[in-house]
Amino acid sequence: MPRAYVGLGANLGPREATILRAVDLIAAVPGVEVLELSSLTETEPVGVTGQPDFLNGVLALETSLPARELLDALLGVERELGRVREEGERWGPRVIDLDLLLYGDEVVDEPGLTVPHPRLHERRFALEPLAELEPDLEIPGRGPVSVLLAELH
Numbered sequence: 836m837p838r839a840y841v842g843l844g845a846n847l848g849p850r851e852a853t854i855l856r857a858v859d860l861i862a863a864v865p866g867v868e869v870l871e872l873s874s875l876t877e878t879e880p881v882g883v884t885g886q887p888d889f890l891n892g893v894l895a896l897e898t899s900l901p902a903r904e905l906l907d908a909l910l911g912v913e914r915e916l917g918r919v920r921e922e923g924e925r926w927g928p929r930v931i932d933l934d935l936l937l938y939g940d941e942v943v944d945e946p947g948l949t950v951p952h953p954r955l956h957e958r959r960f961a962l963e964p965l966a967e968l969e970p971d972l973e974i975p976g977r978g979p980v981s982v983l984l985a986e987l988h
Contacts, residue, residue: 836868836898838870845932867898869894873968906947938950957987966981
């Protein structure tokens with residue numbers, strides 16, 4: 836089964852409780868086995884300032900689901916936890932954010948799904964927890980997590 840990595844973030848409401856609830860809901864998805872959750876770290880917002888800080892982490896899992904079905908399951912968990920995705924809204928405050936960062940060593944580029952996550956290599960809040968879980972992890976087309984992290988300013 837492919838190993839996938841999911842970025843978790845929240846900056847509204849009880850952030851840690853919401854993230855932990857998201858992990859439980861992901862673990863309940865048929866065909867998904869949760870392996871490990873990184874530490875959760877407080878981070879400043881990226882893109883849109885003037886909003887509360889985020890709590891971020893990364894979840895490692897194995898799955899028999901294809902990448903698209905896994906993404907659909909993650910979006911379902913977001914909806915169950917109260918996230919409403921508005922058309923055109925990006926980087927604003929959110930009760931929960933689940934991003935499919937990596938799906939095995941696959942590269943996927945189709946409408947609504949890009950893996951590896953297109954901005955993963957430039958986001959410390961995603962690379963640091965990935966490095967905590969698996970420092971030698973290779974990001975397809977980009978290189979090792981540890982090197983990408985070292986290259987960030």
